[in-house]
Amino acid sequence: MAFWSSTSIFTSKVPRKILFMFTLSLSVTYLFYSLMSCYNSLQFPLQENYAYQGRLVTEETTFVTLREKLYSASQGLTEFTEAERTTAVSTVKDHAEAEQRTVEWIRTQASPTKSAAANLNTALEKEHQEFSTTDSELRVNCTMDYGEKKLPQAIIIGVKKGGTRALLEALRVHPDVRAVGNEPHFFDRNYEKGLGWYRFFMCSLVPDSCHLTENLSLCHHSVKLCPLVFIKDQLTMKMYLGRELQDLESGDIGGFARISVGSWSENILWGLTLALRLMAYIALHKPCKRKNLWAHMHTDMQMHHNHNHNRHSHRTPGQAHPSITVTRCTNEYQRAQVLRKTGSSCNQSGHLVPGGGSRAQAVCPSGSVAAIAGHSTIPALLPNKVTPPIFDSVVTWLSTPPEAFSLMMLLLMRQKGMDAHMGGELVTSGDFKHLALRGQRLRSFYFAFKQTPSFQDSYQNTSVYAGQMNTRWAYLSLSSQNEVEVAGAKKPALENTARKELNVIFQPEKTGKIYCLGVCAQRQPVASLSMLRCGMDCHKRCSRSMLQDFSKNETYSMLPGKKLQEEKPPVAVKCCSLVIDLMPSTLEGQITMEKTPSYFVTNHAPKRIHSMARDIKLIIVVRNPVTRAISDYTQTLSKKPEIPTFEVLAFKNRTLGLIDASWSALRIGIYALHLESWMQYFPLSQMHFVSGERLIVDPAGEMAKVQDFLGLKRIVTDKHFYFNKTKGFPCLKKPEDSSTPRCLGKSKGRTHPKIDPDVIRRLHKFYKPFNMMFYQMTGQNFEWELEGDNESHSSQDYLLPSRPLTSIKPLCHPGEAGTSSYLHRAIDSIKVQAEYCDISCESCDA
Numbered sequence: 001m002a003f004w005s006s007t008s009i010f011t012s013k014v015p016r017k018i019l020f021m022f023t024l025s026l027s028v029t030y031l032f033y034s035l036m037s038c039y040n041s042l043q044f045p046l047q048e049n050y051a052y053q054g055r056l057v058t059e060e061t062t063f064v065t066l067r068e069k070l071y072s073a074s075q076g077l078t079e080f081t082e083a084e085r086t087t088a089v090s091t092v093k094d095h096a097e098a099e100q101r102t103v104e105w106i107r108t109q110a111s112p113t114k115s116a117a118a119n120l121n122t123a124l125e126k127e128h129q130e131f132s133t134t135d136s137e138l139r140v141n142c143t144m145d146y147g148e149k150k151l152p153q154a155i156i157i158g159v160k161k162g163g164t165r166a167l168l169e170a171l172r173v174h175p176d177v178r179a180v181g182n183e184p185h186f187f188d189r190n191y192e193k194g195l196g197w198y199r200f201f202m203c204s205l206v207p208d209s210c211h212l213t214e215n216l217s218l219c220h221h222s223v224k225l226c227p228l229v230f231i232k233d234q235l236t237m238k239m240y241l242g243r244e245l246q247d248l249e250s251g252d253i254g255g256f257a258r259i260s261v262g263s264w265s266e267n268i269l270w271g272l273t274l275a276l277r278l279m280a281y282i283a284l285h286k287p288c289k290r291k292n293l294w295a296h297m298h299t300d301m302q303m304h305h306n307h308n309h310n311r312h313s314h315r316t317p318g319q320a321h322p323s324i325t326v327t328r329c330t331n332e333y334q335r336a337q338v339l340r341k342t343g344s345s346c347n348q349s350g351h352l353v354p355g356g357g358s359r360a361q362a363v364c365p366s367g368s369v370a371a372i373a374g375h376s377t378i379p380a381l382l383p384n385k386v387t388p389p390i391f392d393s394v395v396t397w398l399s400t401p402p403e404a405f406s407l408m409m410l411l412l413m414r415q416k417g418m419d420a421h422m423g424g425e426l427v428t429s430g431d432f433k434h435l436a437l438r439g440q441r442l443r444s445f446y447f448a449f450k451q452t453p454s455f456q457d458s459y460q461n462t463s464v465y466a467g468q469m470n471t472r473w474a475y476l477s478l479s480s481q482n483e484v485e486v487a488g489a490k491k492p493a494l495e496n497t498a499r500k501e502l503n504v505i506f507q508p509e510k511t512g513k514i515y516c517l518g519v520c521a522q523r524q525p526v527a528s529l530s531m532l533r534c535g536m537d538c539h540k541r542c543s544r545s546m547l548q549d550f551s552k553n554e555t556y557s558m559l560p561g562k563k564l565q566e567e568k569p570p571v572a573v574k575c576c577s578l579v580i581d582l583m584p585s586t587l588e589g590q591i592t593m594e595k596t597p598s599y600f601v602t603n604h605a606p607k608r609i610h611s612m613a614r615d616i617k618l619i620i621v622v623r624n625p626v627t628r629a630i631s632d633y634t635q636t637l638s639k640k641p642e643i644p645t646f647e648v649l650a651f652k653n654r655t656l657g658l659i660d661a662s663w664s665a666l667r668i669g670i671y672a673l674h675l676e677s678w679m680q681y682f683p684l685s686q687m688h689f690v691s692g693e694r695l696i697v698d699p700a701g702e703m704a705k706v707q708d709f710l711g712l713k714r715i716v717t718d719k720h721f722y723f724n725k726t727k728g729f730p731c732l733k734k735p736e737d738s739s740t741p742r743c744l745g746k747s748k749g750r751t752h753p754k755i756d757p758d759v760i761r762r763l764h765k766f767y768k769p770f771n772m773m774f775y776q777m778t779g780q781n782f783e784w785e786l787e788g789d790n791e792s793h794s795s796q797d798y799l800l801p802s803r804p805l806t807s808i809k810p811l812c813h814p815g816e817a818g819t820s821s822y823l824h825r826a827i828d829s830i831k832v833q834a835e836y837c838d839i840s841c842e843s844c845d846a
């Protein structure tokens with residue numbers, strides 16, 4: 001009602017009314033559009049156990065019923081049209097049957113290389129629509145998760161280009177398998193981030209996490225929109241806009257609705273209401289004119305502060321209530337200038353005075369506010385406004401750059417004895433390292449904090465220094481004078497610290513109330529719904545120049561940084577799951593998995609994985625090393641077309657026939673060598689080898705073995721696969737509620753370049769002794785030599801073993817002493833034997 005009364009201003013101002021109506025309709029349209037488009041992604045998330053993820057589960061739903069649902073969902077596969085349906089494969093209960101199927105399958109493939117090659121080009125366009133499971137798509141997971149975050153119990157450790165994606169995607173069909181779509185690269189690239197990071201990476205939104213708390217909690221996500229996240233955002237926005245519009249309507253800063261997760265309809269209704277209110281606010285304040293906006297806001301703030309001061313004075317008995325006087329800062333830009341040039345501080349009576357130093361005193365000893373980092377967040381944090389429960393009053397000021405607000409909040413939290421941490425929200429990437437190294441600015445910060453009684457203490461006699469808006473990370477420290485300091489630092493120390501911080505942040509703690517508050521992205525290129533997130537669409541435009549200005553200014557850092565000493569146990573950040581790519585949680589009885597094929601060739605990986613979980617199950621998909629090398633090369637070529645030919649790279653000296661075993665594409669294929677380091681830590685019984693070739697021709701057969709190995713019920717069977725002629729590979733059948741069959745993306749099953757047959761023959765020769773060694777070690781004969789013997793086949797012809805992989809006695813028994821020396825002796829003899837081998841000891845070790 002208040003809203004409508006406030007908008008009555010419009011009636012006298014026709015142009016504003018028109019603007020209002022226009023923006024309103026836009027907003028409503030967008031809202032529906034967003035919901036609809038996102039809903040699609042929920043209908044069929046890329047994670048296979050779609051039912052698990054995509055269906056809303058009521059709070060009463062138990063884990064058992066959830067799992068039951070998953071099982072039934074995994075059975076319900078939609079039939080294909082005749083055109084789509086080609087030869088299916090069946091389980092490998094009996095070899096003869098499997099073989100028969102294989103033969104049939106191959107026949108239908110009609111030489112997959114050629115058919116795939118011929119068809120692929122013409123079908124590319126079609127493929128675009130048809131093959132939905134691409135790696136990049138896998139990065140987005142807009143779904144809710146249930147259960148617990150666990151470290152993986154099984155990992156697909158290799159090998160690159162072996163067929164690992166196909167295996168993982170097939171496994172994900174299984175209701176008892178939960179796997180992250182992306183490759184975490186924890187044990188090779190991200191290890192220093194710690195298991196906390198890994199685990200966090202392995203988790204996703206915790207259901208209801210945002211109202212785990214009794215009190216107010218805010219959760220804000222700048223991740224891609226999806227309904228479930230949106231609900232949370234919406235709630236957040238309820239807060240944000242509640243603040244904004246309450247300012248507008250009633251001048252009441254202090255009173256905010258508590259957040260509770262409402263029903264869908266309620267939330268949608270909220271969204272609409274918020275949109276309306278937001279539009280009204282925008283129309284009223286003409287916020288795109290920066291100065292005006294800020295002038296308005298200032299006026300409002302001062303007005304409301306005074307108002308609030310009077311209203312709530314009874315809450316802080318005996319406390320002085322200095323009014324805000326921000327005389328020098330009539331708009332944000334000016335404020336920034338003031339701070340940048342001179343620093344700023346406030347005097348005892350709470351007035352902003354130009355400072356000579358390089359810092360801004362944000363909260364003056366008197367408890368009043370002068371400025372913080374050029375932004376007008378402080379009024380929201382004014383001690384005398386912050387009445388218990390604190391969170392009812394501490395809200396973000398919509399047009400405040402999030403960094404400033406977050407920092408300030410964090411400082412205050414810490415200063416008041418709260419266990420508060422800050423982290424960065426990833427807007428465009430699920431990879432922290434990537435983000436940090438690319439030098440991208442974090443676009444928003446979030447922090448989590450735990451309420452402690454001391455937080456409600458008086459704010460008197462405190463000083464908070466804040467600054468450092470132009471670097472990606474900030475240090476926080478408590479000085480000996482109990483001052484909280486924030487300071488920026490330059491790379492690389494800053495990044496290291498940031499990582500440390502993140503590690504800390506992501507280690508969950510069981511006890512305590514967890515609160516979370518996120519701040520919207522500043523320059524996030526998210527379309528109109530960011531209006532609902534960040535308050536105003538034009539806010540981005542308005543503040544961009546200012547932000548850029550900040551970024552350019554190197555001297556804007558306020559204080560020399562001190563490293564944050566972690567004195568208290570870290571806080572869980574369950575509430576805000578800000579990483580886009582997430583490993584799902586698992587229910588009782590489910591397996592958490594990931595795949596990162598580079599682990600297989602990473603020296604430290606076996607030891608690291610062993611120290612994490614010595615009983616972990618390891619899956620290794622292996623493929624003829626020659627084909628694998630060509631596949632690897634093809635991938636590189638697709639990214640860097642200027643690289644030399646395969647033939648050139650493969651040899652150190654082609655005339656002499658010296659193969660360059662240090663070229664990674666070739667080195668990876670010396671499986672025996674890499675396996676040796678794994679065997680030093682894990683018994684063979686914990687490893688399962690999948691034939692990459694058979695995974696193509698008999699996916700169900702391979703899947704049966706993998707499921708057995710993982711101790712899973714054989715759920716994924718031939719019923720789940722069909723051979724897609726266009727793709728030239730097996731694909732997963734579509735689930736009943738999706739119209740999309742699931743073939744792997746364009747990067748899987750590429751057409752390989754034609755390689756000189758002589759080179760291929762030489763490579764086969766090169767690999768032969770290593771392959772033999774590998775067969776011995778694993779006790780399985782993958783029969784890659786058959787491919788090498790038959791030169792009429794091109795590299796991409798998947799020449800199949802005519803019978804199931806033969807078993808041979810393993811050379812070394814699991815964990816057996818002497819494995820290593822045996823292998824070394826064997827490799828030594830190989831070196832002598834191998835005619836074309838230029839393997840030196842160094843390259844072997846490498």
Ligand SMILES: Nc1ncnc2c1ncn2[C@@H]1O[C@H](COP(=O)(O)OS(=O)(=O)O)[C@@H](OP(=O)(O)O)[C@H]1O
Nearest residue numbers: 160161162163164165166631729730744748749750
């Ligand atoms: N079902 C299905 N669909 C498409 N592709 C399939 C499938 N099964 C196995 N393969 C083979 O998988 C090869 C890619 O291996 P990876 O997924 O391990 O590659 S990666 O390491 O993750 O980049 C890929 O290699 P290329 O053919 O060289 O592209 C495929 O041959």
